[in-house]
Amino acid sequence: xxxxxxxxxxxxxxxxxxxxxxxSCKKDDDTTEYYYLSGTLQVSVPEYVxxxxxxxxxxxxxxxxxxxxxxxxxxxxxxxxxxTTKSAYASDLPDSSYTFQAPATDGTxxxxxxxxxxxxxxxxxxxxxITVVNPGLNKSLSxxxxxxxxxxxxxxxxxxxYYYTYDITDLHWMKQNLAYEGAGKAYKECEVMTDVxxxxxxxxxxxxxxxxxxxxPTEAEWNAFSDQSRSGDLMVDAxxxxxxMWTYSRDVKITNSTYFGAIPAGYAVVEDGTSSxxxxxxxxxxxxxxxxxxxxxxxxxxxxxxxxxxxxxDKNSFMASVRCxx
Numbered sequence: 001x002x003x004x005x006x007x008x009x010x011x012x013x014x015x016x017x018x019x020x021x022x023x024s025c026k027k028d029d030d031t032t033e034y035y036y037l038s039g040t041l042q043v044s045v046p047e048y049v050x051x052x053x054x055x056x057x058x059x060x061x062x063x064x065x066x067x068x069x070x071x072x073x074x075x076x077x078x079x080x081x082x083x084t085t086k087s088a089y090a091s092d093l094p095d096s097s098y099t100f101q102a103p104a105t106d107g108t109x110x111x112x113x114x115x116x117x118x119x120x121x122x123x124x125x126x127x128x129x130i131t132v133v134n135p136g137l138n139k140s141l142s143x144x145x146x147x148x149x150x151x152x153x154x155x156x157x158x159x160x161x162y163y164y165t166y167d168i169t170d171l172h173w174m175k176q177n178l179a180y181e182g183a184g185k186a187y188k189e190c191e192v193m194t195d196v197x198x199x200x201x202x203x204x205x206x207x208x209x210x211x212x213x214x215x216x217p218t219e220a221e222w223n224a225f226s227d228q229s230r231s232g233d234l235m236v237d238a239x240x241x242x243x244x245m246w247t248y249s250r251d252v253k254i255t256n257s258t259y260f261g262a263i264p265a266g267y268a269v270v271e272d273g274t275s276s277x278x279x280x281x282x283x284x285x286x287x288x289x290x291x292x293x294x295x296x297x298x299x300x301x302x303x304x305x306x307x308x309x310x311x312x313x314d315k316n317s318f319m320a321s322v323r324c325x326x
Contacts, residue, residue, distance in 0.1 A: 135195030203296030
């Protein structure tokens with residue numbers, strides 16, 4: 001081979017090697033290390049809302065370690081708008097809030113929130129669930145076996161209509177849980193659920209919560225019909241947003257033969273002004289007018305037990321449903 005050609009090839013090989021080294025170094029220089037934002041992204045929305053409710057949410061809980069800007073994408077599942085962008089230097093500033101309208105149709109929807117930055121920090125995402133509830137008769141709550149032609153009355157205090165049975169042991173009994181908002185608590189503090197599950201009252205509140213002309217039943221009045229009944233005779237096979245409310249059990253056959261129409265609203269406990277709710281889909285608990293050794297007396301049924309049972313609870317912290325009689 002011509003010595004001049006050999007010299008050119010050697011020089012080209014050296015140049016290629018040099019370029020490879022330089023290229024490799026350049027690639028390493030461009031490798032970016034990403035970091036995490038401080039804290040946890042939090043968005044608070046009511047769990048249950050009326051149709052078309054206007055809501056405002058403000059992301060909180062995260063911050064940029066270097067004080068940089070954080071942006072947010074809000075993506076509602078019920079709209080064709082892909083997302084809405086807001087941004088703020090701190091995640092709790094007003095310009096990071098997002099106002100939107102809940103859907104007009106009942107059902108469960110999602111609001112996805114993404115936090116992001118334009119620098120070397122990973123974004124983060126959270127998803128909140130929002131259930132739109134239509135509180136009308138046999139709307140979101142259906143299969144209650146209540147018909148608009150059933151006997152009813154209107155509570156003069158707030159205009160709410162209640163349906164009742166013709167007769168159980170010589171008494172009229174409400175077929176719905178009391179929903180008087182002058183006392184008690186709504187399920188998870190969501191007022192729309194008052195017209196679905198009724199409200200939860202302490203024994204002290206229940207003693208005076210019934211409308212004019214109605215009152216709490218006594219334990220003896222409860223026993224007069226429930227001692228001859230099984231729990232399924234009091235239960236109605238109602239659905240909420242299309243899903244059966246009572247948890248299925250082979251030991252309990254739901255017939256609602258008493259026309260009482262019990263739904264599994266569960267119960268609540270209030271402590272330091274904060275209410276916690278439990279037993280929904282499994283229990284129904286109802287105060288009676290009696291006391292025992294300083295405790296309030298209540299009757300309850302659950303999805304796994306055929307009998308109607310009696311319980312005793314603190315009169316100011318335990319909260320149960322109310323059915324009034326006259």
